[in-house]
Amino acid sequence: xSKRYAAAIAVILAGCAYAxxxxxVGDGIFWDTSVPPGREHRAALAIRDNVTPFQKWxxxxxxxxxxxxxxxxxxxxxxxxxxxxxxxxVACLDEALDRYPAVDLxxxxxxxxxxxxxxxLPVERRQRIRFVYNTGCHNLPQGPRWLELxxxxxxxxxxxxxxxxxxCFLLRRWTRGGTLDDAxxxxxxxxDKTFRQYELLTMGRAKADWFIQESTASSFGDTRLRIEDxxx
Amino acid sequence: xxxxxxxxxxxxxxxFQALPIVLIRLLASATYGKQRLLPEVWEWPASLxxxxxxxxxxxxxxxxxxxxLLTRARLRTAIPLIALCCVPxxxxxxxxxxxxxxxxxxx
Numbered sequence: 001x002s003k004r005y006a007a008a009i010a011v012i013l014a015g016c017a018y019a020x021x022x023x024x025v026g027d028g029i030f031w032d033t034s035v036p037p038g039r040e041h042r043a044a045l046a047i048r049d050n051v052t053p054f055q056k057w058x059x060x061x062x063x064x065x066x067x068x069x070x071x072x073x074x075x076x077x078x079x080x081x082x083x084x085x086x087x088x089x090v091a092c093l094d095e096a097l098d099r100y101p102a103v104d105l106x107x108x109x110x111x112x113x114x115x116x117x118x119x120x121l122p123v124e125r126r127q128r129i130r131f132v133y134n135t136g137c138h139n140l141p142q143g144p145r146w147l148e149l150x151x152x153x154x155x156x157x158x159x160x161x162x163x164x165x166x167x168c169f170l171l172r173r174w175t176r177g178g179t180l181d182d183a184x185x186x187x188x189x190x191x192d193k194t195f196r197q198y199e200l201l202t203m204g205r206a207k208a209d210w211f212i213q214e215s216t217a218s219s220f221g222d223t224r225l226r227i228e229d230x231x232x
Numbered sequence: 233x234x235x236x237x238x239x240x241x242x243x244x245x246x247x248f249q250a251l252p253i254v255l256i257r258l259l260a261s262a263t264y265g266k267q268r269l270l271p272e273v274w275e276w277p278a279s280l281x282x283x284x285x286x287x288x289x290x291x292x293x294x295x296x297x298x299x300x301l302l303t304r305a306r307l308r309t310a311i312p313l314i315a316l317c318c319v320p321x322x323x324x325x326x327x328x329x330x331x332x333x334x335x336x337x338x339x
Contacts, residue, residue, distance in 0.1 A: 001302045001303060002303075003299075003303055005302070006298070006299045006302035006303045007299055009298060009299075009302060010295040010296070010298040010299040010302075011295070013294075013295070013298055013314075013318070013319065013322055014291055014294070014295050014322050014325070014326070017294075017319070017322035017323045017325065017326040018326040018329065018330065020323065020326070021323065021326040021327050021330050022330060025330065029339045030339055031339075033337055033338060033339070052260075053260040053261050053263065053264035053265050054256070054257065054260040056260070056263075056264040057256075057259060057260035057263055057264055057275075057279065058260075060275065060276070061276065061279050061280070061335055062334070062335060064276050065276070065335050065336060065337045066337055069337050070337075078264065172334075175337075
């Protein structure tokens with residue numbers, strides 16, 4: 001075969017492999033990745049609980065790039081044991097709420113009660129908490145309490161959630177300027193598709209319907225919010 | 233050696249796919265194991281560099297293997313080696329490339 005044809009086939013195969021991966025992952029490609037306006041007015045805090053080194057590493061690797069790029073300031077905490085870093089987290093949140101009019105919280109932890117940590121802060125400070133995403137299993141019912149504390153919106157999962165799938169899709173959409181509602185709808189839809197693929201892959205041993213029932217995210221509060229909004 | 237290169241690169245491309253898994257495990261242990269060996273400030277850039285390098289090497293070995301097989305081997309030798317060794321390497325490379333682009337918030 002001529003060198004030109006061989007080179008063309010090698011490039012086409014590489015392109016097809018990339019297209020296959022994008023289709024299987026299912027989240028598509030965002031061509032417009034520009035930062036929505038008002039970056040200097042918003043901050044984010046994320047906290048990961050004490051899980052395996054690989055899970056801690058993977059969560060930070062994915063999350064950190066988005067927080068750093070789309071927020072004026074970002075802090076990331078990784079716990080080394082249960083209940084760890086309470087003072088550091090609360091002090092940092094206090095500082096963020098003092099400096100920024102909109103602060104988002106990413107609680108990347110199994111069933112948790114970080115809501116009690118945040119409740120220690122003065123009422124007027126807590127009004128600047130904009131959006132809280134909680135990956136914790138059975139943590140959806142915390143929504144009303146977060147709104148009572150001052151958050152404008154809360155997203156959680158109802159049961160034994162496989163929230164990491166949803167979280168990836170949510171963060172990518174929310175930071176690119178979609179409303180929380182759009183991000184939740186799309187995140188749930190792509191997560192459902194992933195669970196169906198997993199059911200196929202395990203030849204029916206893993207039940208997609210169970211994953212969907214336990215994991216589908218719901219929200220409380222104002223889900224028309226966009227990342228550029230500064231609700232008061 | 234040179235005349236065997238086209239038969240050597242495809243298996244190397246396939247075998248290389250084990251290395252990223254080992255490297256990722258090592259990185260995770262170095263950052264969040266019992267003792268932190270990698271400073272926190274290096275964690276994110278070093279991890280991204282490793283994943284990007286794995287993408288580049290996988291795609292080069294996989295694509296290079298396809299090119300060399302098609303230009304130097306008979307089709308009945310080339311096609312099975314491409315299917316068994318080069319295509320999995322290209323898919324592995326694509327996974328690491330997509331991951332790199334997602335982590336860099338470029339796509």
